[in-house]
Amino acid sequence: MQQYDVVVLGGGLAGLTLSLQLKNAKPDLSILVLERRENEATTAAHKVGESTVELGTHYLREVLGIKDYLEEHELPKHGLRFFFKSHTKDDIASRVELGPRLRLPVPSHQLDRGTLENYLMWLTQEKGTDLLLGAKVSNVDLSVEAGHQVSYIKGGEEVTVKCRWVADASGRASVLKRKLKFQKPMEHHTNAAWWRLKGVIDIDDWTDNKEWQSFLEPGLRYLSTVHFMDSGYWLWVIPLGSKNTSIGIVADPAVHPFETFNTYEKAVEWMKQNEPLAYKMLEPLGQGEGLLDFKILKHYAHHTERIYSTDRWATTGESGPFLDPLYSPGTDFIAMNNSWLSDLILRDMAGEDITGRVSIYEQSHIALVDSWIPVYQNKYLLMGNTQIMVIKIFWDWASYWAVPSHLFANKAFTNLRILKDLFAAPNSPGRKFGRLHKVMQDLFLEWLPFENRIFSNRYIDPFDLAVLRKFQEEIEIQRGPTEIIEQIEKNMCILEQFAVAIFRLVSAEVNGTAPGIKVNPYTINLGKSENAMQLDTESPEAIAPDPSITKDVDVMWFYPKAAMTTA
Numbered sequence: 001m002q003q004y005d006v007v008v009l010g011g012g013l014a015g016l017t018l019s020l021q022l023k024n025a026k027p028d029l030s031i032l033v034l035e036r037r038e039n040e041a042t043t044a045a046h047k048v049g050e051s052t053v054e055l056g057t058h059y060l061r062e063v064l065g066i067k068d069y070l071e072e073h074e075l076p077k078h079g080l081r082f083f084f085k086s087h088t089k090d091d092i093a094s095r096v097e098l099g100p101r102l103r104l105p106v107p108s109h110q111l112d113r114g115t116l117e118n119y120l121m122w123l124t125q126e127k128g129t130d131l132l133l134g135a136k137v138s139n140v141d142l143s144v145e146a147g148h149q150v151s152y153i154k155g156g157e158e159v160t161v162k163c164r165w166v167a168d169a170s171g172r173a174s175v176l177k178r179k180l181k182f183q184k185p186m187e188h189h190t191n192a193a194w195w196r197l198k199g200v201i202d203i204d205d206w207t208d209n210k211e212w213q214s215f216l217e218p219g220l221r222y223l224s225t226v227h228f229m230d231s232g233y234w235l236w237v238i239p240l241g242s243k244n245t246s247i248g249i250v251a252d253p254a255v256h257p258f259e260t261f262n263t264y265e266k267a268v269e270w271m272k273q274n275e276p277l278a279y280k281m282l283e284p285l286g287q288g289e290g291l292l293d294f295k296i297l298k299h300y301a302h303h304t305e306r307i308y309s310t311d312r313w314a315t316t317g318e319s320g321p322f323l324d325p326l327y328s329p330g331t332d333f334i335a336m337n338n339s340w341l342s343d344l345i346l347r348d349m350a351g352e353d354i355t356g357r358v359s360i361y362e363q364s365h366i367a368l369v370d371s372w373i374p375v376y377q378n379k380y381l382l383m384g385n386t387q388i389m390v391i392k393i394f395w396d397w398a399s400y401w402a403v404p405s406h407l408f409a410n411k412a413f414t415n416l417r418i419l420k421d422l423f424a425a426p427n428s429p430g431r432k433f434g435r436l437h438k439v440m441q442d443l444f445l446e447w448l449p450f451e452n453r454i455f456s457n458r459y460i461d462p463f464d465l466a467v468l469r470k471f472q473e474e475i476e477i478q479r480g481p482t483e484i485i486e487q488i489e490k491n492m493c494i495l496e497q498f499a500v501a502i503f504r505l506v507s508a509e510v511n512g513t514a515p516g517i518k519v520n521p522y523t524i525n526l527g528k529s530e531n532a533m534q535l536d537t538e539s540p541e542a543i544a545p546d547p548s549i550t551k552d553v554d555v556m557w558f559y560p561k562a563a564m565t566t567a
């Protein structure tokens with residue numbers, strides 16, 4: 001029976017990148033990737049998951065080292081771009097638009113998943129990975145003592161191989177999760193439908209308003225991941241390097257039942273009702289051969305009880321947890337998952353006892369997913385409220401750039417000293433980060449009944465806020481363990497100021513509190529929900545306004561502001 005160090009179940013993005021990461025680190029590791037698809041992937045209409053953001057991009061470019069491929073064959077991305085609720089949705093130029101205006105210092109990409117996965121298959125085989133197409137995993141027998149046995153069917157025959165490690169990268173097939181029964185429901189019930197259209201679609205052409213078109217350099221809007229947003233949904237437009245376009249609807253069934261967009265015909269009708277301009281521009285392109293595919297996914301979010309085991313098995317990618325595609329974090333989670341997993345495999349292969357690390361990595365990974373849930377849970381209900389969404393998006397980006405992206409780019413997730421200093425104590429910066437994030441997400445929901453104004457004719461650029469610009473620019477700065485902890489502590493202080501500055505404006509509007517009020521950021525609330533806490537405005541933790549952060553936060557406030565006074 002053939003023996004491998006690692007057998008990877010599934011050759012999608014997670015499995016292929018894991019094999020590459022392992023081979024880069026230890027070229028003599030023997031790896032077998034089993035992929036049930038018979039042939040090479042098709043371009044454009046292969047898989048969903050085309051837009052990358054900073055953390056995942058860093059992984060692809062710097063950790064896996066495929067920067068040259070990405071620059072030559074995939075599109076550079078010009079950030080995430082949002083168009084909000086409007087009375088005049090058939091006039092794109094009049095909608096409130098949020099997105100970067102000038103070229104970005106930190107790269108990201110729009111991926112044609114077919115082209116990318118074909119390249120990754122080729123590259124990992126070049127490095128010595130055995131990869132079989134048309135090989136469907138039929139059974140996994142886990143035995144630490146005798147060695148795991150993986151069986152697969154290829155060409156009608158069943159073959160069994162032995163291995164030290166099994167990495168489940170089978171996506172939603174979730175081979176190990178089903179076998180070992182560690183499924184866990186995720187209380188987030190949104191659905192998605194997506195399709196690919198032949199040809200280039202540039203939203204700059206959706207109006208003849210020259211002033212609006214020239215506000216950005218030609219071609220930059222085209223390179224953004226575009227979101228058209230309103231209550232309960234967003235519709236994406238993503239350009240692909242194969243000169244095709246990806247379109248998708250993601251919606252909360254409480255506002256948009258899945259049955260209203262779960263076939264192509266219904267999705268087109270749904271656009272006619274909700275996004276009339278997109279309907280007008282896209283419907284003709286989907287006729288005949290213009291429509292390359294149409295796919296749906298009901299209730300795509302799922303959780304997991306387990307990820308890494310001392311028995312030398314693990315899950316990676318969607319075979320573990322999956323949360324939500326808003327902000328395009330799928331590749332980020334694969335990056336973190338594969339980095340934890342390859343660290344465990346490499347240490348184990350070097351003879352190290354990995355028991356402690358397995359437990360720390362699993363707890364950290366699951367805690368990370370849990371802390372991310374409030375970013376999405378019930379938040380589709382906010383999507384028709386421009387002022388709330390603008391502030392939420394900026395808050396979510398600030399948090400993402402200030403802490404997880406910076407930690408990942410500094411390889412901090414596999415450094416036990418950093419993990420301990422950041423997460424072990426109840427008042428450690430990492431734990432405070434989770435608490436502050438939850439407080440803010442609750443604030444956005446609490447604010448909802450008080451904020452419903454529809455705005456128009458505004459452009460808002462995240463990089464007009466010095467704090468966002470600084471966080472994003474600093475992601476890739478390399479720091480030693482002591483410096484990274486200090487930096488996260490500094491970033492947490494800025495985030496606390498940012499949170500309190502947002503709260504001051506919201507609370508002044510809703511509750512009439514003094515605009516310069518001192519507040520402990522961890523007690524922020526509007527006092528409107530059932531379990532409302534009392535605001536702490538007196539203790540040493542209560543923060544006074546910081547003029548530079550206040551100035552930044554004012555940029556995203558659409559209302560006239562009350563004069564600043566100290567409470």
Ligand SMILES: Cc1cc2nc3c(=O)[nH]c(=O)nc-3n(C[C@H](O)[C@H](O)[C@H](O)COP(=O)(O)OP(=O)(O)OC[C@H]3O[C@@H](n4cnc5c(N)ncnc54)[C@H](O)[C@@H]3O)c2cc1C
Pocket residue numbers: 009010011012013014015034035036037047048049050051052056135136137138169170171172173174175192193194248250297300316317318319325328329330331332334
């Ligand atoms: C609506 C939506 C939009 C998204 N948008 C984005 C985005 O913009 N950016 C982003 O980064 N992420 C996005 N994602 C997430 C992204 O799609 C996933 O993170 C990514 O595709 C997961 O990769 P994977 O390798 O885990 O799974 P997959 O890509 O599904 O790969 C699993 C592989 O396993 C194979 N397989 C399954 N069972 C077996 C078996 N028994 N034997 C052998 N092989 C098997 C399958 O054929 C497949 O190739 C989105 C997700 C959704 C639902």
